[in-house]
Amino acid sequence: MPLCTTCGQEFNSLRTHWGLSDCPVPESEYYECQYDNCTEHFPRQHELVKHEEHHPKHRDSGTVCDHCGHRYDRISSHWSGSDECEYPELTERQHNIIRGLLMGDGSVNYQEQKENPSVVVKCIVPEYLEYLSNEFGVLGNDIALVQSAEDSASNNRERGFRPNADSSNYSDIYGFTTMSHPEMWQYRDWYDTSTDRAEKTWPDNLELTPETLTHWFCGDGNNQFDYPSIRLSMNNERDNLDKVERYFERAGLPAPDRWGITDAACNACWKKAGSEELFEYMEGPVTGYEYKWPDSVK
Numbered sequence: 001m002p003l004c005t006t007c008g009q010e011f012n013s014l015r016t017h018w019g020l021s022d023c024p025v026p027e028s029e030y031y032e033c034q035y036d037n038c039t040e041h042f043p044r045q046h047e048l049v050k051h052e053e054h055h056p057k058h059r060d061s062g063t064v065c066d067h068c069g070h071r072y073d074r075i076s077s078h079w080s081g082s083d084e085c086e087y088p089e090l091t092e093r094q095h096n097i098i099r100g101l102l103m104g105d106g107s108v109n110y111q112e113q114k115e116n117p118s119v120v121v122k123c124i125v126p127e128y129l130e131y132l133s134n135e136f137g138v139l140g141n142d143i144a145l146v147q148s149a150e151d152s153a154s155n156n157r158e159r160g161f162r163p164n165a166d167s168s169n170y171s172d173i174y175g176f177t178t179m180s181h182p183e184m185w186q187y188r189d190w191y192d193t194s195t196d197r198a199e200k201t202w203p204d205n206l207e208l209t210p211e212t213l214t215h216w217f218c219g220d221g222n223n224q225f226d227y228p229s230i231r232l233s234m235n236n237e238r239d240n241l242d243k244v245e246r247y248f249e250r251a252g253l254p255a256p257d258r259w260g261i262t263d264a265a266c267n268a269c270w271k272k273a274g275s276e277e278l279f280e281y282m283e284g285p286v287t288g289y290e291y292k293w294p295d296s297v298k
Contacts, residue, residue, distance in 0.1 A: 025043035102200070106120065108190065120178075149167045153166060218292070230275040
């Protein structure tokens with residue numbers, strides 16, 4: 001039987017003895033961390049396991065925290081639970097992009113009193129979502145397929161909405177989600193939560209920066225390419241047209257030449273001169289939506 005060098009007694013299992021007595025584990029019997037750049041070693045295996053779980057930098061997956069240098073699969077959970085590491089601040093450019101996304105089809109995913117909100121964008125142009133992910137850097141998640149064209153057609157057939165729906169007439173839908181972040185709570189005020197539908201209403205003091213207008217146009221705008229003639233959709237703001245016109249006035253931009261309003265839509269429309277001024281003000285062309293920009297500004 002092996003001999004304990006501290007007490008001089010023999011035991012069937014020295015590790016069981018060391019765990020139940022005051023005899024220390026000899027350095028030669030320590031468990032070593034296998035990460036190349038780590039010199040930590042532990043007398044007991046469970047301590048090594050705890051160390052490796054607490055320091056996910058010992059693997060290649062996950063996102064690196066700029067503060068501690070460790071990797072985490074859910075880095076936002078790390079930031080929210082850490083006493084030392086903080087969420088990286090969103091830049092003003094990123095906030096301007098978010099505002100433009102929310103003026104279009106983007107939305108804020110939040111639950112009261114629960115984890116921080118995130119911004120969600122869905123569209124059929126994955127190249128644009130990849131561009132957004134790059135803009136948000138560590139705060140951007142990977143692009144994911146939300147619904148295939150076949151699933152969209154199948155759902156419409158099952159609901160009876162389009163009994164003969166063919167997947168060739170549909171497109172795959174992709175999604176991009178930012179990391180959850182405490183700065184996203186400010187966009188909760190865009191939503192009226194007094195109803196089940198949580199209607200979105202744009203704030204009165206919104207500043208229509210070049211980034212904001214650009215991403216609003218990407219999401220809910222189109223252009224009569226050979227004219228040009230910009231049209232921006234804003235059905236949720238059909239009762240606030242004066243407010244929207246003030247956005248453009250404060251930015252020194254031309255107000256819409258006319259409003260195209262029907263029961264199903266509300267569009268702000270510009271003729272050629274105003275459209276050219278808006279294109280000059282916006283960034284772009286933007287990846288994935290180059291076709292919306294006239295050749296004269298490409």
